[in-house]
Ligand SMILES: Nc1ncnc2c1ncn2[C@@H]1O[C@H](COP(=O)(O)OP(=O)(O)OP(=O)(O)O)[C@@H](O)[C@H]1O
């Protein structure tokens with residue numbers, strides 16, 4: 001089996017440490033839960049003079065569905081990349097399940113793998129693998145027993161509408177179906193948080209709504225979701241919490257979508 005990173009792109013992996021198992025599962029007997037994700041005064045610089053993200057503060061509670069939007073180049077992907085540690089903050093802190101993401105050691109990477117699922121615009125499935133192999137990999141790299149992997153993959157394919165398709169080569173599936181495979185891979189480990197970076201960007205409008213609906217079903221079943229998109233049709237389809245990233249700043253915009261939409265239209269005109 002080939003090796004995949006958190007972002008599905010090659011390089012090594014480690015088996016999980018037993019002490020991280022079970023983190024991220026909600027416990028109904030604990031009423032006062034800490035937020036799932038906290039960003040405190042986060043700055044990220046790709047250029048020395050202008051920060052890509054500045055003074056970003058964000059709290060996401062378990063069970064939320066959060067849309068992230070904003071103009072191209074504003075920093076939406078960067079925000080998500082800091083959460084899954086493709087990059088680390090230059091100042092400030094990101095706490096995920098109470099742990100400082102930037103300070104996780106190599107040994108703790110399975111903690112992120114187990115508790116975070118990630119879906120990308122371009123699917124990042126391995127085309128010549130079967131559907132089964134693409135979904136199973138996220139569990140295999142955590143060392144899950146074959147028997148558990150088999151039954152979980154079957155269950156997960158059913159959840160995403162691909163029941164019985166495990167033996168097909170992934171490249172033979174349509175774009176919408178390949179994205180469903182990627183979503184199945186992301187949720188097979190039952191992560192606490194599902195991140196999506198423009199997951200409908202390569203799909204036509206009707207398919208985009210189908211995929212959003214699938215994310216909403218996953219959310220309804222208990223997973224916290226952060227969904228980045230600049231597709232206004234999607235933002236208007238569903239009344240979720242909305243945050244806007246604009247020139248690296250984060251704004252809570254749940255009350256002001258119309259104003260932000262108008263501004264974004266004028267920017268892209
Ligand atoms: N690895 C990197 N190295 C240098 N600059 C980067 C890097 N990643 C992002 N940037 C810069 O940071 C800014 C924000 O990029 P980001 O990809 O986060 O924007 P975005 O809001 O996701 O845009 P889009 O809607 O086009 O996906 C851009 O100016 C981009 O060029």
Ligand SMILES: [Mg+2]
Pocket residue numbers: 076077078197198
């Ligand atoms: Mg982006």
